[in-house]
Amino acid sequence: MPFAKLHTELESRAAQGLLRRRRTLASAQGVRITVDGKSYLSFCSNDYLGLASHPKLIEALQQGAQQFGVGAGASHLVSGHFETHQQFEAAFAEFVGKPAALAFSTGYMANLGVVQALVGRGDTVFADKLNHASLNDAMLLSRAEVKRYRHNDMAHLAGLLSQTKSGRKLIITDAVFSMDGDIAPVPELLALCEQYDAWLLLDDAHGFGVLGEQGRGTLSYCKSPPAPLLQSGERESHADYKLNPDRELSPLWKRGGRGDLNTSRIIYMATLGKAAGVSGACVAAEQVVIDTLLQNARSYIYTTASPPALSVALLASLQILRDEDWRRGKLQQLIAQLCAGVRDLPWQMMASSTPIQPLLVGGNEAALSLSDGLRERGIWVPAIRPPTVPQGTARLRITLSAAHTENDIDELLKALHELAH
Ligand SMILES: *Cc1c(COP(=O)(O)O)cnc(C)c1O
DSSP: OTTHHHHHHHHHHHHTTOOOOOOOBOSOSSSEEEETTEEEEEOOOSOTTSOTTOHHHHHHHHHHHHHHOSOOOSBTTTTOOOHHHHHHHHHHHHHHTOSEEEEESOHHHHHHHHHHHHOOTTOEEEEETTOOHHHHHHHHHHTOEEEEEOTTOHHHHHHHHHTOOSSOEEEEEESBOTTTOOBOOHHHHHHHHHHHTOEEEEEOTTTTTTSSGGGOOHHHHHHSOOOOOOOHHHHHHHSOOOOOTTSOOOOTTOOOOOTTOOOTTEEEEEESSSTTSSOOEEEEEOHHHHHHHHHHOHHHHTSBOOOHHHHHHHHHHHHHHHHOHHHHHHHHHHHHHHHHHTTTSSSEEOSOOSSEEEEEEESHHHHHHHHHHHHHTTEEOOEEOTTTSOTTOEEEEEEOOTTOOHHHHHHHHHHHHHHHO
């Protein structure tokens, strides 16, 4: 029995109800999905804008495959770097307001590559305690010293920075936290970078496409003066927000101006398989940082380039982000509807103005049975439990998409109210 120990470990996991399992989709990603032969209303994808199966992206991918074939055939530094990769990087850099960019195959690989390329032994990484697993793995792999600060606690971070005298300093944080939906205090983080001569890696997996003017992401959200109001024709459908008075909900696409913010210390990373609806990731930063990544980032250098047709689809996705503000307006409207509708439930919605809307349940069993109850009613919302989130904070992670309708939200609210009784 060469694998007896593995059997035992898996069995004990199963006994604690912690065995992870996959569910198999038989339809395209979207609001209505077919899973294991049954149809569900889904609130569990990161396809926030409903682009994953958008006809324009499908067409772009097909056209890209016609032109460039399927496989890239080699790594970027050998012979796998295509014109369309280059065009996408330039378009991405321009879109997020940075001088240069480098595209990676996934966000996980981008984080590993950036941290390992920029810091090593003798340097220090400062990390928010609620960061995504890929940032945690990246800092361990880098061999830099690791200091973790309490979630969004700038005083704690300042204390740790002030105790660090030598080596490079890199702060790493989610921009929008994936299990909580709240936003990192970017201006305050930048002020600390200036004060202590540190760099900031901002992981905008959940902000890119969703936050800021035209979906340019968290940098734009923190920086740009309020965008002009929507055209009168577009306004009609978004006019009637049912706002929850207990929560401040400024529309996603506009936010008070910090146009003076100097963001040159930021290394900005966005993943492209979430709101952008495709796959991959792109890092944007000062030219010298990008040049350094090209020389040093092992997860960039030692892997086959992603299929060039994906870059063609990504260029089409950027165009939709620019053109279709209504998707972000719609999201905002759905968020307001959901928040207003849960007020009289026994569970609290966590404070979030992003499409990640966690409903805090508390106990593991309670969260699971709520998720099961919804599934029996044909609604799919995952329960998130420790160790993914802290003990006692098991929750339903509700994610919204611009492709949801008001009726979809009503259906979810009705089911939650039934299950509360
Ligand atoms: C999803 C995610 C990643 C990983 O991106 P992939 O492209 O899926 O590998 C990194 N960071 C955060 C915060 C994420 O949510």
